[in-house]
Amino acid sequence: MALFSYMKDFIHVYSNNFCGAKHAFTLRSGPKSGTIGQPFENDPSLTMTSIKDVALHAGVSVATVSRALGNGPVSAALRERVEAAIAATGYHPNLSARRLRSQHTRTVGLVVSDIRNPFFTAVSRAVEEAAYQADMRVILCNTDENPEREALYLRLMQEERVSGMIYAPTSTMSNRLPANGFGFPTVLIDRCPEDCSYDAVVLDNHEAASQLVQHLLAQGYRHIGGLFGNTSTTGAQRHAGFAETLAAAGLPAPTRFIAPRTEAAESATRDWLVSGQHPQALLASNGQILAGMVRALRNLRTQIPHELAVVGFDNEPWTELVGPGLTVIEQPVDEIGQTAMDLLFERMKTPTRPARRIVLQGRCIVRGSSITR
Amino acid sequence: MALFSYMKDFIHVYSNNFCGAKHAFTLRSGPKSGTIGQPFENDPSLTMTSIKDVALHAGVSVATVSRALGNGPVSAALRERVEAAIAATGYHPNLSARRLRSQHTRTVGLVVSDIRNPFFTAVSRAVEEAAYQADMRVILCNTDENPEREALYLRLMQEERVSGMIYAPTSTMSNRLPANGFGFPTVLIDRCPEDCSYDAVVLDNHEAASQLVQHLLAQGYRHIGGLFGNTSTTGAQRHAGFAETLAAAGLPAPTRFIAPRTEAAESATRDWLVSGQHPQALLASNGQILAGMVRALRNLRTQIPHELAVVGFDNEPWTELVGPGLTVIEQPVDEIGQTAMDLLFERMKTPTRPARRIVLQGRCIVRGSSITR
DNA sequence: CTGAAAGCGCTTACAG
DNA sequence: CTGAAAGCGCTTACAG
Structure with a gap:
């Protein structure tokens, strides 16, 4: 309900204000600019309000809007004006910009080997639930036991600059896990070589x-x-x-x-x-x-x-x-997902802690x- | 295999070069800077190589590196040097930066109502496969038939600036779908009010x-x-x-x-x-x-x-x-997922096309x- | 508490 | 083909 009016406002604003002055710099994006054969995307810059629009509307600086958004120190009066401006403009913060600037993504990558396997579906739900509680997103990737796809998705994890990864490696990768890790906290689930130096949650x-x-x-x-x-x-x-x-x-x-x-x-x-x-x-x-x-x-x-x-x-x-x-x-399954997230958080807090391998019993x-x- | 050495190089470089000069501007990030009670993340800026490092290493401008990455016009000689530098530095492009600058995310949001329902699991796989072919990512969100979660995820779609969305609305939202759309191409699956103005793929x-x-x-x-x-x-x-x-x-x-x-x-x-x-x-x-x-x-x-x-x-x-x-x-299920992606692409190409409702027969x-x- | 300014890492006109 | 520069939309020291 709140959402609905939000949307309407958004559309409304789009078709009226804030679309003229702000684009001194225009992109040449269009059908030709993408990879050949790929559909092109609408130019979102024309449709999206930014923090600047909100600041203009509220008569404050962008810094103040940003602080109001992030529970920074803002007077009640300004906060109110900012909130009104956000509602009026239908503003949604741009996560790409926020991630780039703040240098953290609040994203955990979940790389599983077969999403059709209900074991992984169940674990995924548990991981997602835990992430949701911690205000983090999860990127779910299905390698389908295919090392090529796996390599692709591991690369994606790097490119997304994930905060951490929960990972069920294929047997191919199991023997080739980088000894020094991937560059971000990683917890293995379901599968883990006997000698490995990673945090892990596995069944006995x-x-x-x-x-x-x-x-x-x-x-x-x-x-x-x-x-x-x-x-x-x-x-x-x-x-x-x-x-x-x-x-x-x-x-x-x-x-x-x-x-x-x-x-x-x-x-x-x-x-x-x-x-x-x-x-x-x-x-x-x-x-x-x-x-x-x-x-x-x-x-x-x-x-x-x-x-x-x-x-x-x-x-x-x-x-x-x-x-x-x-x-x-x-x-x-719930315990596996939850424990994996716990290990991830602990690893983020204490990057140098020795690897921990948690072995759970089946029933x-x-x-x-x-x-x- | 290629990936493995990639990783090793990455780690290697991290512990040696490129970490001194480049941060005139330092963040005060640390345990205190996040939301209270949330685990903090390692500062990736300290561990990640950027396009600048690659340019330095290759002795070219960042523009050239960018062009080499994106199949732009680059001489064979420079392209080779760039590729060597990428391998040497273990560089991975930063998707947040790329999305912010290019103003397209190549991301489709998939919002389903219950991921435990194998129907949605199967459709998800089909959507993911089609996205993969088109070199796009998918963000999978599970509302669990809960309108609150649904509102949260719809907001996330906005914040992620998705290229498009494939969406199975809860009954609550079905009656409240914004008449003018969400601001990005949207295709409904599985569920669709009789009179609705959205593209849709449904069963008869x-x-x-x-x-x-x-x-x-x-x-x-x-x-x-x-x-x-x-x-x-x-x-x-x-x-x-x-x-x-x-x-x-x-x-x-x-x-x-x-x-x-x-x-x-x-x-x-x-x-x-x-x-x-x-x-x-x-x-x-x-x-x-x-x-x-x-x-x-x-x-x-x-x-x-x-x-x-x-x-x-x-x-x-x-x-x-x-x-x-x-x-x-x-x-x-495969046809549903594939068709939904097709409709999405068509909508991106022709935003003004009248809504199309595709009705598939069960067996x-x-x-x-x-x-x- | 507030604003002006710098800069995250990229891409892309623009000018050679 | 190539580089210097602008700027995407944010957050955050810094200086009031």
Whole structure:
């Protein structure tokens, strides 16, 4: 409502005043000035009021307007006049100018590897919420597990001069993280090489996978196989927990590494099952793989859990609704996002503090997919 | 790989040169200068190389560096020297400065109402992809159906001076969209008042809901109820298609309007079913509602479709995996995102063109949840 | 408390 | 093709 009248005022002012005198310097912008083939943009300079317009309107200096905007020391009388002028002109501060001048962007970059993965969607929401509370913006970038896009977005982080970055590197970059950091505070999430010198928030992947295997062993399963994502340290760690727990029980750990995508998981599962000698139970190392696995079983008319038990990662809403319900590890997604932001803020305050690695525990939710009786 | 060495060079340069002479003007930034209680940021001016450093290093003017960066007219010799200097100094252009000076941001704002809704996740990906192709950034904002957050983000769009906006308004704002626009090209998606003067890409909601009802009628169902979201024009339109199709068949259309969330749908469904006189078939107006509905049925041990048939919107991967498979309307999410970007570009080119409303058809995917035989 | 002035890092007419 | 200079819209010492 307030916003609406704001807009109307804005439009109003645009079509009347403040558009004549102020542009001694005109741009030659137009269709030809952009990259070839790119659409050109309206010239915002013609439509946007600036702090100068507000100052003129209020009869004060731009410095005073700026102070009124930023809770600086301004007398009540002037502040009032400035506020009236802002309302009258429909002024909106220009963030580019503010960032350039103040040399801080109040922006955190969030670089994730697959926004279709609900794990990252959930973490994103938590990060955004925390940023919102701290009056910061977040730039969300989806690398899609593609190192080229990743390089592009890391460059973007530099160009945007982000205050900090929360980052889930692809496996390619995991081994090549700059030893001295990126030039701004960085917190890794979900994935982190064992030896790395970055702040990080990760799941205890080894333990979580181990829990799933122990649960299956307790249920009497002995032939247990696993499908793991091949693009991250996370998949590798979950595999380690899986394999070591089976080894401790004196059992083999048949494993396939695949792209962490539904389609890849579906065909891998199908191939495995039609190969004849398939396991009694299968573990999926993330939600996408789990979905592909279930789809394959469905198409093959394989009964869960009687013909094949299934366990996996990520407690997505639908895992409760499928078949007898799927046994999964739930990750503390809100805590991961919140903690990552906390680490970022601490790092900003104390740039020299030694790197901290926070390991969070998953929660094993047992459902029908792994219970034969 | 290229990126890695880039980073290393960057760090290297930072700790050596270019940090002495250039700051005649120093900021007093520090812990006290930010908002109270907010963490302060490292002063990037101390760590960042600028175009001036590159020019110095290459022995050319800043204008030449700028031209080399932007494909301007530069001799091959100088271009080479500039590129070497960029590599040596680890220079990254400052986007804030560039945007301020050039008066275009190459940024599109994407304001959605619920990022947990996979429909919006999918559309976001399509928009991002199209933006990426056009060398533009996207700012993704999630209003969470909250008009306050929405107002905040609309203000942010102004402050960021976005080139354009793709926008799914809450029902509150739907009635209050500024008649003259926001001051930049805007395309509505998913939701759009009937009479509105904005460019828009929407589903033929009336027809899609009608299709679902016709399918149920053809299957012999006569007592058909519906759960619809109450926060958007979309829910209302789907309800209209639902109710009118039933009316044409001379049947009543028992309806409940709810918040478009899983939890709300679950409790509404439960209440409806335990009330005794429940329908034979139920329609859900989006994916979240559909999920809540299925969960309620599961908890009540109600068999789909024998005790209750279920149809709904949004062909999310899991709808195929639940029970006998769920009959749904699939939305052309990629096309929606792509088309919205196209409309935005066209609007930028021809600001005065009359508003265009593009109505896309859904696809009805019939699965076991609505087939009794 | 207030204003005049400098300058953040770029891009772009303008004049060679 | 190239450089010197102006200026985008702000914030912030500095001097009253």
